[in-house]
Amino acid sequence: MQSLSKGPIGVFDSGYGGLTVLRDLVATLPENDFCYLGDSARAPYGNRSFATVYQYTLQCVEWFFKQGCPLVILACNTASAKALRTIQQNDLPKIAPHNRVLGVIRPTAEVIGQYTKKGKVGVLATQGTVTSESYPLEIAKFFPTLSVFQEACPMWVPLIENNEYLSEGADYFVKKHVEAILKKEKGIDVLLLACTHYPLLRPIIEKHLPQGVRLISQGEIVAASLADYLKRHPEISDRCTRRGELKFFTTDSAPDFDAHAAQFFGAPVRAYTVNLAGTVI
Numbered sequence: 001m002q003s004l005s006k007g008p009i010g011v012f013d014s015g016y017g018g019l020t021v022l023r024d025l026v027a028t029l030p031e032n033d034f035c036y037l038g039d040s041a042r043a044p045y046g047n048r049s050f051a052t053v054y055q056y057t058l059q060c061v062e063w064f065f066k067q068g069c070p071l072v073i074l075a076c077n078t079a080s081a082k083a084l085r086t087i088q089q090n091d092l093p094k095i096a097p098h099n100r101v102l103g104v105i106r107p108t109a110e111v112i113g114q115y116t117k118k119g120k121v122g123v124l125a126t127q128g129t130v131t132s133e134s135y136p137l138e139i140a141k142f143f144p145t146l147s148v149f150q151e152a153c154p155m156w157v158p159l160i161e162n163n164e165y166l167s168e169g170a171d172y173f174v175k176k177h178v179e180a181i182l183k184k185e186k187g188i189d190v191l192l193l194a195c196t197h198y199p200l201l202r203p204i205i206e207k208h209l210p211q212g213v214r215l216i217s218q219g220e221i222v223a224a225s226l227a228d229y230l231k232r233h234p235e236i237s238d239r240c241t242r243r244g245e246l247k248f249f250t251t252d253s254a255p256d257f258d259a260h261a262a263q264f265f266g267a268p269v270r271a272y273t274v275n276l277a278g279t280v281i
Contacts, residue, residue: 004098006239007068008033008247009226011075012060015043015161016257017196018075019264021104024219025073026246028227033245035067037274038261040252044157045078046126046195053128057083058091059276065096070239073226074103077125077194077218081105081132100236104196105134107225108218112192113143115216120147120187124177124205125194127152135194149188151181153195160197161260171204178208192216200263249274 009029011022015038022036039045039060045053057079064072074080080103087101112121123135130152139148155173159165182188189212193199199217206215230237248271250257261269 004239005065005068005070006241007070008035008245009240010034010061010064010067010069010072011036012057012064012072012079013038013074013076013196014045014056014078015040016260016264017157017160017198019261019269020196020199020217021073021075021219021222023264023266024223025226028220028223029230031242031244033241033243033247035064035069035247035249037063037249038251038257038271040250040257042251044126044161045076045082046128046157047154048078048128050082050132053078053082054086058087061087061091061101062095063274063276065099070099071236072099072101073222074101075196075222077104077196078128079103081129081134098235100233102226102229104218104222105138105194107222108192108194108216109135109138110142110225111221112139112190112216113146115214116146116190118187118189119143119145120149120185120189122181122184122188122191123148123150123194124153124156124181124191124198125150126157127154129194135192147185149181149184151177151184153177153198156201157195157197160200163260163263165200166204170201171207174201174204175208178205182210182213188213190214190216193218197264248272251276 084103130150136148159170250271254271254273257271
């Protein structure tokens with residue numbers, strides 16, 4: 001029998017946002033090795049079609065498998081919403097039946113009900129995530145009595161990636177969408193940041209929240225869920241290498257990636273540019 005690959009845990013995002021999740025993964029599992037890939041050349045994914053997001057995400061997952069990663073985390077809500085289920089059900093059995101791909105939506109859906117007292121949750125996300133209806137569908141599986149209200153915030157990611165997230169323009173668009181979602185239901189007492197970029201806007205969002213509305217980011221939730229998953233699945237955990245190493249890759253300019261990445265990861269980053277055939281450029 002062919003031996004199964006051992007390697008780092010892969011963490012994927014369309015660009016920089018997944019670094020906010022990686023930061024919490026490293027804090028929770030510091031001994032584990034992680035390999036991060038940002039598909040910056042084709043970002044953002046938020047407004048792309050289901051077919052395009054699926055195609056791009058599958059290419060990146062296959063790249064991780066070529067690096068020896070036994071487990072890949074889609075630290076991207078759009079990819080989790082539009083591509084994860086198809087990859088898990090249709091592609092994994094064919095290309096890597098012993099590997100696993102996980103997302104960020106299900107772990108969040110499993111616990112979101114614990115944060116609300118009134119049973120009314122607001123979801124702030126990209127247009128692609130909202131259109132997919134993934135959050136209402138997944139949350140209903142675990143908390144069928146919860147009411148979920150969604151708001152697409154198409155300007156938030158561009159503002160963040162163009163380093164304008166502390167500007168007056170960002171304040172305008174944050175205020176606009178926060179007010180819009182709270183108008184949909186006065187009883188909302190939890191707002192979920194359902195995009196990994198959005199934690200950078202947290203100070204501005206909180207400024208526009210009324211008292212009694214709690215703001216939830218995904219990083220800590222996903223990290224705790226992964227730690228639990230590895231305990232429950234030793235067949236995967238035993239294949240994850242543990243030297244505390246971090247490697248960063250991008251499909252676009254590495255210096256540009258590094259310049260933006262530090263604000264998401266909270267520490268300097270040195271990335272390498274790759275093509276999805278697996279070659280470092």
